[in-house]
Amino acid sequence: MNSVSVPDRERAVELVQQAYADGRLNPAELERRLELALTAASSQELASVVADLPDDVVRLGSTGGRVMRTGDWQVPRRLRIDSEYGRVRLDLSKARIPYARIDIELRLAYGGAVIILPAGASANVDGVRTEWGGVTCKAAGRPRPGGLHVHITGEFPYGRLRIRNSRT
Numbered sequence: 001m002n003s004v005s006v007p008d009r010e011r012a013v014e015l016v017q018q019a020y021a022d023g024r025l026n027p028a029e030l031e032r033r034l035e036l037a038l039t040a041a042s043s044q045e046l047a048s049v050v051a052d053l054p055d056d057v058v059r060l061g062s063t064g065g066r067v068m069r070t071g072d073w074q075v076p077r078r079l080r081i082d083s084e085y086g087r088v089r090l091d092l093s094k095a096r097i098p099y100a101r102i103d104i105e106l107r108l109a110y111g112g113a114v115i116i117l118p119a120g121a122s123a124n125v126d127g128v129r130t131e132w133g134g135v136t137c138k139a140a141g142r143p144r145p146g147g148l149h150v151h152i153t154g155e156f157p158y159g160r161l162r163i164r165n166s167r168t
Helices: 006-021 027-039 043-050
Strands: 057-062 066-069 078-083 087-091 101-108 113-117 122-130 134-137 149-156 160-165
Touching: 006 027, 006 043, 027 043, 057 066, 078 087, 087 101, 101 113, 113 122, 113 149, 122 134, 122 160, 149 160
Parallel strands: 057 078, 066 087, 078 101, 087 113, 101 149, 113 160, 122 149, 134 160
Antiparallel strands: none
16 A cells, blocks of 8 residues: 655645635535545545546646746646756746746756746745755745745756746
8 A cells, every 4th residue: 555645645635725716616525525635544545535626737848948938928826847958947027827826846857947936926945856956046935925935846966946036
C-alpha cells in the first residue's frame, strides 16, 4: 500500500476547497471530502477523493528553446513548465491573474528562469530544489492581505531561478 505524501494530501485538500469555491460542491460534500482527504491512508484512497474534480494544470514545455509569457496574458491557477536546455521568462506584472494564489512548478535541467511579479506580490520558493544552480528571491516571502501570492516548486539540477517584483 502506497502511503500518502504531505504534498499529495495538501494538493487534494486544495482541489476539494477549490471545487467548493467554484460551486461544484455543497458544504456537506466539502466536509465529507476534506475528512476523507485528511484521513486517507493510501494514495489510492486519496485519489478517489478527487477523481471527479478537475485538475486545472496548464503545461508548457521546451527542449532547447525559450518559454516566454509577457504582457497581457491570462495566468492559470496552476502552471507547470518543463524545459531541458531552454530558458523561461514569466512576466506577471501586466498579466490578468484572477486568483489570490497561483502555483508554478518548474522542471528545468540546464536552463534558468526569471519570474517578475506584480508590485506588492509575494512568493514562496521553499519547494524549489537545486543541486548546482541557485535561487534568488527578492520578493516578500509571506502572503500579504489582498496581494497575489505565488507558490513556486520544482527542480533545477544545474539551472538558476530569479524572482523579483516589477519595478513599475
